[in-house]
Amino acid sequence: MSQTTAVHGEKISLLRVLGPAHVWALGVGIVLVGEYMGWNFAVGKGGMIAALIACWVAGLLYTCVAMIDSEVTSTVAAAGGQYAQAKHIVGPLMAFNVGLYLVFAYTMLEAANAITLGYLVQTVGTMAGFADVHDKPFIVLTIMFLAWLNYRGVYATLTVNLILTAIAFVAILILFAAVKPWSNELLNHQAMLNGLPYGWLGVIASLHFGLWYYLGIEGTCQAAEEVRSPARSLPLGTMTGIMTLLIAATMTWYVCSGLMPWEYLGQAVTPLFDAARLTNSMPLMVLLFVGTVFSTLASANGCINDASRAWFSMGRDRYLPTWFGAVHPKNRTPYRSIVFLVPVALVFAYFAPLDQVITFSILSGLLGYTYMSLNVILFRRKWPLGMIKRGYIHPFHPLPALVLLLLCSVTYFAVFLGYGTQLIAMLIFFVVASLWFHFHRYQYVRRGDQFTMQWPRPVGY
Amino acid sequence: MANSHYEPPKQSAFGQLIDSLFLLVLVIAALFAPLYLKLAGGGKIDIAVADKSTWAGLGQSAVQQAQWEKLGFTPETAASIITSRFDYSFNPTEVVITAVVIIGYFALLFAFSRTEYREVIEERFGRK
Numbered sequence: 402m403s404q405t406t407a408v409h410g411e412k413i414s415l416l417r418v419l420g421p422a423h424v425w426a427l428g429v430g431i432v433l434v435g436e437y438m439g440w441n442f443a444v445g446k447g448g449m450i451a452a453l454i455a456c457w458v459a460g461l462l463y464t465c466v467a468m469i470d471s472e473v474t475s476t477v478a479a480a481g482g483q484y485a486q487a488k489h490i491v492g493p494l495m496a497f498n499v500g501l502y503l504v505f506a507y508t509m510l511e512a513a514n515a516i517t518l519g520y521l522v523q524t525v526g527t528m529a530g531f532a533d534v535h536d537k538p539f540i541v542l543t544i545m546f547l548a549w550l551n552y553r554g555v556y557a558t559l560t561v562n563l564i565l566t567a568i569a570f571v572a573i574l575i576l577f578a579a580v581k582p583w584s585n586e587l588l589n590h591q592a593m594l595n596g597l598p599y600g601w602l603g604v605i606a607s608l609h610f611g612l613w614y615y616l617g618i619e620g621t622c623q624a625a626e627e628v629r630s631p632a633r634s635l636p637l638g639t640m641t642g643i644m645t646l647l648i649a650a651t652m653t654w655y656v657c658s659g660l661m662p663w664e665y666l667g668q669a670v671t672p673l674f675d676a677a678r679l680t681n682s683m684p685l686m687v688l689l690f691v692g693t694v695f696s697t698l699a700s701a702n703g704c705i706n707d708a709s710r711a712w713f714s715m716g717r718d719r720y721l722p723t724w725f726g727a728v729h730p731k732n733r734t735p736y737r738s739i740v741f742l743v744p745v746a747l748v749f750a751y752f753a754p755l756d757q758v759i760t761f762s763i764l765s766g767l768l769g770y771t772y773m774s775l776n777v778i779l780f781r782r783k784w785p786l787g788m789i790k791r792g793y794i795h796p797f798h799p800l801p802a803l804v805l806l807l808l809c810s811v812t813y814f815a816v817f818l819g820y821g822t823q824l825i826a827m828l829i830f831f832v833v834a835s836l837w838f839h840f841h842r843y844q845y846v847r848r849g850d851q852f853t854m855q856w857p858r859p860v861g862y
Numbered sequence: 863m864a865n866s867h868y869e870p871p872k873q874s875a876f877g878q879l880i881d882s883l884f885l886l887v888l889v890i891a892a893l894f895a896p897l898y899l900k901l902a903g904g905g906k907i908d909i910a911v912a913d914k915s916t917w918a919g920l921g922q923s924a925v926q927q928a929q930w931e932k933l934g935f936t937p938e939t940a941a942s943i944i945t946s947r948f949d950y951s952f953n954p955t956e957v958v959i960t961a962v963v964i965i966g967y968f969a970l971l972f973a974f975s976r977t978e979y980r981e982v983i984e985e986r987f988g989r990k
Binding site for chain 2: 664
């Protein structure tokens with residue numbers, strides 16, 4: 402499947418320029434911001450210990466996601482990632498929904514990044530004596546600048562991401578070493594840890610924001626058509642990404658939980674920057690300021706990249722107006738999709754509170770993970786091992802799929818605890834959108850064009 | 863084995879615009895409705911404390927007090943954060959309704975997708 406569009410009668414395709422390091426940067430770059438903000442709302446929902454348990458349980462969930470995703474993506478190496486997989490394995494309506502999950506998860510994450518960056522600039526401005534600094538202009542500037550960068554080209558965008566992500570990750574490592582985790586000089590877990598304030602129900606509830614530590618790692622496969630060697634690069638980039646995040650998440654929890662009261666941590670907008678403030682070290686504060694800025698920029702950058710490619714793919718396949726399925730003749734980027742999603746991100750970044758925006762992003766991701774668990778079972782049934790060439794075969798099938806489905810079910814309940822209205826509102830949206838697609842939009846879709854892989858007929862059809 | 867080819871109608875520019883706007887309005891309406899109706903992220907209550915004007919009255923130890931102060935808080939400004947808790951009491955009927963909506967949504971997706979997928983496979987590989 403080649404991602405092409407015709408301009409003046411000439412076929413133009415996306416460029417295959419990315420290696421495993423870019424895949425790692427795209428995955429971790431989107432997600433690392435989860436250590437800098439958002440994860441700590443899990444503390445608010447269940448306490449410190451609950452957040453740590455949620456961190457590890459969510460790590461298990463995402464390990465299942467990475468295992469499943471690596472197999473399917475290395476086989477269906479097409480831009481749009483899970484969207485393209487759904488088209489080939491489940492059907493057009495599922496693909497339409499998966500495309501929307503991806504767009505919302507990433508666009509809301511982009512909005513959350515812009516909110517955090519604006520808040521941080523406002524906080525630092527106030528600390529520096531500029532009490533009148535407003536966050537809103539920085540929110541707008543961030544989104545507009547990154548959209549422009551994405552408009553210009555994928556290689557430059559993801560190379561920038563690689564650098565920003567590496568610096569943000571190193572900042573966490575330096576903070577961890579600087580607080581001397583082997584001593585009680587700065588950290589005081591004995592005084593800060595408070596058991597389980599909500600009991601075990603709080604542990605389940607905290608799983609809601611526990612997903613934030615890793616949400617978006619599956620974005621590695623969005624660039625499948627722009628990767629030089631998908632079968633090698635995608636599993637390698639995704640798996641090393643998950644390992645990086647597990648390490649960073651545990652270190653982040655350890656530092657923050659030893660430095661600040663859980664009530665504060667549970668609602669903080671920039672917890673790692675606050676941790677640096679509590680060390681009384683100016684170099685650390687500057688470093689974590691830079692780390693937070695870079696991580697939000699890298700994440701928002703990757704989000705625009707992924708959301709626009711999912712929207713572009715849907716336009717190209719006529720699931721959305723075909724106008725969106727155009728590639729820029731010079732920059733070779735899905736420029737119309739990039740521009741169209743800018744106002745959506747701006748509206749949410751400007752008007753909605755951070756925890757709500759994050760919840761919308763998490764819910765979109767959660768619906769996507771539920772689909773993935775069912776998708777891989779259908780994939781193995783329709784094309785059993787040996788029938789088609791797979792870049793990677795994940796072990797212990799169907800155990801990862803069943804564990805993923807179970808953990809997704811528990812997480813729905815976790816979201817229901819405290820955010821049930823958003824859950825229902827979002828599902829109503831997807832039901833209405835699905836009916837619109839099936840009874841209206843699907844008439845414009847070319848049936849046979851939805852299956853482009855050179856595979857044999859699926860078993861059972 | 864015969865390949866039945868479906869040729870979709872051409873959509874006008876106006877039709878494309880209407881479809882784009884429909885989705886945009888639907889997205890914003892669905893996501894903003896809970897916020898606008900103040901139903902989002904509800905379920906929070908305030909717990910009773912001995913005294914909201916002192917750290918001890920708020921149940922904070924000396925170590926915790928020091929950290930609050932480093933972050934720029936006084937007992938008065940920290941009180942609303944310290945006393946706020948999620949209310950996890952729920953009606954089992956609400957859980958059942960939510961579960962039915964989630965399962966129903968996925969059932970709808972897979973059922974409609976299956977019908978559409980058959981058409982895709984028949985056109986791609988021919989009728990069996």
